[in-house]
Amino acid sequence: MDPSTLAWTKSFVSSYRLTLRALSASVRHHPTSARNLRSLYRPVFRDTAAKLRQQHAATKASETQRELYEWNRRLDRTLAILLSSATTGGQLKRLVRNLSTLTDVYRTRVAADVSARHRRAGEWNGQKVTPVTVKKVVLPNEREEIQMSAWSALGELVLAAENDTQCLLGRQEQRKLAFTRLSVPRRVFTQNQRGIYNVVGKTVPRPSHLKT
Structure with a gap:
């Protein structure tokens, strides 16, 4: 330098x-x-x-x-x-x-x-x-x-x-608004449960045609 x-x-x-x-x-x-x-x-x-x-x-x-x-x-x-x-x-x-x-x-x-x-x-x-x-x-x-x-x-x-x-009073930054549009969550199936599945942290009954 x-x-x-x-x-x-x-x-x-x-x-x-x-x-x-x-x-x-x-x-x-x-x-x-x-x-x-x-x-x-x-x-x-x-x-x-x-x-x-x-x-x-x-x-x-x-x-x-x-x-x-x-x-x-x-x-x-x-x-x-x-x-x-x-x-x-x-x-x-x-x-x-x-x-x-x-x-x-x-x-x-x-x-x-x-x-x-x-x-x-x-x-x-x-x-x-x-x-x-x-x-x-x-x-x-x-x-x-x-x-x-x-x-x-x-x-x-x-x-x-x-x-x-003749002094400094600071600056206010123009903040960008953090915003993400909502989207449809992806369904994640559990491993040990057959009759239910997990959607965004909520457990709901699994439809009959998806049961194995």
Whole structure:
């Protein structure tokens, strides 16, 4: 590895570890709040590291040093806010708490969207030939668009606050909704039982024409 690359990489990794500890201390090591804040700041470090690595490969090391100096200046102000939140109360502590709460609300919204999409997909009934479809009454497209617009507007507000205060307030990743459409389960016959067979964990009588 190039010595100049190794120099800024070690410094960057040390800053990341220090920030993780400071985030946990800023909320008095509360497990849920610390996890929310870490998930909020992890994309910032990942994107900045990728940007510095690309810039270092394409330009001179002096350009990377200037970018890294600006990054460290903002990070120092952020660590000062976290230190104040850990040792005293007031507005800075409320700010950190609100960041954690926003992250938790966003995760809850994503989970609600996944649950609603599963309910819209339908449910499998092993006693009937065709699956029973649930009515589409949950989470219309208009509501999804309104929610995305609201979170986008909040993101623009956070960017404006970062530029005004010259600190880092984290990034909320656009999570992909994990969703798999339901399908007809495959029947798996048991080895030691003749009169019954197993369908997705439920034991039901085996039809007469399948008995051996």
